[in-house]
Amino acid sequence: MTDRDTTPAIEFRGVVKRFGDNTVLDGLDFTVAKGDRVTLIGPSGSGKTTILRLLMTLEESNGGLILIDGEPYTHEMRGGKRVAVPEKRRRQVRRRVGMVFQQFNLFPNMSVLENIIEAPVHVLGLSTAQAVVRAEELLEQVGLADKRDARCTQLSGGQQQRVAIARALAMDPEILLLDEVTSALDPEIVADVLGVLREVAETTDITMLIVTHEMQFARDVSNRVLMFDHGRIIEEAEPEVIFTAPREERTQQFLSAVLGEDTADRS
Amino acid sequence: MSDNLQTLGDALPRLGDAVLVTLQLTLGGAALAFVLALLLGFGSRSHRGAVRVPSRVVVEFFRGTSLIVQMFWLFYVLPVFGFRLESLACGVLALGLNYGAYGAEVVRGSINSVPAGQWEASTALNLGHVHRLRRVIFPQAWALMIPMFTNLLIQLLKGSALATYILLHDLNYFTEQLRRSTQDTFFSFTFGLLVYFAIAYLLTLVMNALEVRAKNRLGAGPTLREVLRIAPVPATAKAGAA
Ligand SMILES: Nc1ncnc2c1ncn2[C@@H]1O[C@H](COP(=O)(O)OP(=O)(O)OP(=O)(O)O)[C@@H](O)[C@H]1O
Ligand SMILES: [Mg+2]
Numbered sequence: 001m002t003d004r005d006t007t008p009a010i011e012f013r014g015v016v017k018r019f020g021d022n023t024v025l026d027g028l029d030f031t032v033a034k035g036d037r038v039t040l041i042g043p044s045g046s047g048k049t050t051i052l053r054l055l056m057t058l059e060e061s062n063g064g065l066i067l068i069d070g071e072p073y074t075h076e077m078r079g080g081k082r083v084a085v086p087e088k089r090r091r092q093v094r095r096r097v098g099m100v101f102q103q104f105n106l107f108p109n110m111s112v113l114e115n116i117i118e119a120p121v122h123v124l125g126l127s128t129a130q131a132v133v134r135a136e137e138l139l140e141q142v143g144l145a146d147k148r149d150a151r152c153t154q155l156s157g158g159q160q161q162r163v164a165i166a167r168a169l170a171m172d173p174e175i176l177l178l179d180e181v182t183s184a185l186d187p188e189i190v191a192d193v194l195g196v197l198r199e200v201a202e203t204t205d206i207t208m209l210i211v212t213h214e215m216q217f218a219r220d221v222s223n224r225v226l227m228f229d230h231g232r233i234i235e236e237a238e239p240e241v242i243f244t245a246p247r248e249e250r251t252q253q254f255l256s257a258v259l260g261e262d263t264a265d266r267s
Numbered sequence: 268m269s270d271n272l273q274t275l276g277d278a279l280p281r282l283g284d285a286v287l288v289t290l291q292l293t294l295g296g297a298a299l300a301f302v303l304a305l306l307l308g309f310g311s312r313s314h315r316g317a318v319r320v321p322s323r324v325v326v327e328f329f330r331g332t333s334l335i336v337q338m339f340w341l342f343y344v345l346p347v348f349g350f351r352l353e354s355l356a357c358g359v360l361a362l363g364l365n366y367g368a369y370g371a372e373v374v375r376g377s378i379n380s381v382p383a384g385q386w387e388a389s390t391a392l393n394l395g396h397v398h399r400l401r402r403v404i405f406p407q408a409w410a411l412m413i414p415m416f417t418n419l420l421i422q423l424l425k426g427s428a429l430a431t432y433i434l435l436h437d438l439n440y441f442t443e444q445l446r447r448s449t450q451d452t453f454f455s456f457t458f459g460l461l462v463y464f465a466i467a468y469l470l471t472l473v474m475n476a477l478e479v480r481a482k483n484r485l486g487a488g489p490t491l492r493e494v495l496r497i498a499p500v501p502a503t504a505k506a507g508a509a
Contacts, residue, residue: 058387094393105388108485109406118402119392153486171392 007070009207016063039218042228098173106152138166158189285441292427299363308374329368337361358430377408410481417474
């Protein structure tokens with residue numbers, strides 16, 4: 001293995017995040033290796049979304065460093081002081097990070113195709129023709145080739161989310177952040193969206209950071225699960241281990257609440 | 268009554284001129300107001316104090332002072348400093364500044380009303396600041412702005428009547444002249460009301476068409492063509508709109 005391979009894709013070093021008086025993350029450390037699929041679980045308010053939003057620069061941290069591929073992302077140490085990285089350099093690093101949101105957030109003023117090619121054309125500098133070819137491949141992959149020219153508002157929630165996944169993938173991210181991407185969907189279409197994500201996990205080596213309540217999906221896709229409570233990692237293990245034999249009592253309580261007492265895992 | 272109509276008939280060419288002056292004031296003022304509204308509205312949102320503070324000051328100042336006093340100031344006071352503007356220019360400038368200040372609040376409010384998720388998705392796609400505003404945020408804010416701009420435009424039309432007092436022969440002036448020549452207050456002012464109303468109604472129709480188009484571009488509501496029934500609506504489109 002070369003050095004580059006062992007550099008973590010994501011590294012949090014003593015990251016602090018406060019909202020007013022509420023300290024959500026208090027010196028959080030963790031790393032995600034390249035190609036890892038990590039699921040974050042934990043009770044509501046434990047800081048899972050905050051971690052993803054920090055990685056997307058939708059929130060500013062109050063302390064510590066976040067590194068992507070070993071590079072300072074939002075802040076760096078200069079002369080012993082922690083200083084913000086200028087937006088121009090943040091943008092270069094952010095290019096490698098993509099995100100899919102719970103509420104899809106497609107642009108309603110654009111068609112499905114336009115949503116997907118907007119950033120590849122204007123940010124990556126692809127020609128429109130190249131971007132369209134790639135977008136059509138991706139639409140095929142998410143099973144929506146026939147919706148190419150549809151308006152986003154005409155699509156169902158599940159279809160919108162699949163377009164949002166295609167849109168994120170069109171940027172060729174090295175890291176993909178997924179924050180409860182099926183929570184806003186009707187139960188019967190959750191499987192479609194998870195199916196698409198399973199395929200992405202199988203056919204690419206994108207590093208994935210996943211927040212989900214779909215424990216079976218977490219189990220199938222991820223190779224590591226981090227259990228959060230009050231902004232700290234209280235347990236970390238492979239999915240097989242954490243879902244069948246959690247070490248911490250807090251994890252056991254959380255999982256039995258989420259999975260329900262009658263689940264096979266618990267019997 | 269027939270005397271009144273006779274007098275009105277004689278004055279018709281002047282009515283045309285008067286309506287033209289009112290339209291020049293209204294459309295000129297609206298064009299200036301629109302540009303100022305965008306500049307001041309975006310300026311008010313700037314992170315840079317050097318841009319934001321002056322924008323806010325200008326908005327508050329021109330919202331907080333009377334339109335007629337602004338017109339008088341431009342017309343009577345500015346020449347004291349050696350700048351003499353024509354009446355029409357004073358009227359357009361005052362209307363543009365006053366309604367531009369109101370419009371700036373509309374722009375600022377509408378931009379802020381675009382859901383946070385749209386801004387966040389743009390960041391996640393790494394769109395640049397200007398690109399994000401131009402391609403994602405503004406088209407959505409625009410649909411929110413138009414109904415409020417319609418209100419302002421109608422108010423601006425009505426505000427343009429004050430230009431009579433800086434010696435412009437606009438529709439208000441015409442109405443006053445009509446009253447003098449007919450000696451019939453009811454007839455002349457009712458006539459004035461109706462002409463203002465007709466202009467306002469036409470402006471509203473145009474603005475409504477813009478609104479329909481903007482909403483349709485966001486995937487909400489019918490196309491302008493369907494609304495106007497210019498073309499027979501295809502059955503599928505009808506079903507979609509229903
Ligand atoms: N914009 C905000 N302003 C103030 N407090 C916030 C904000 N966003 C999050 N918080 C607080 O930060 C804490 C962590 O929130 P976060 O959304 O990260 O939790 P979560 O683990 O994603 O929870 P859930 O499972 O409910 O989504 C909570 O106490 C929340 O109230
Ligand atoms: Mg959350």
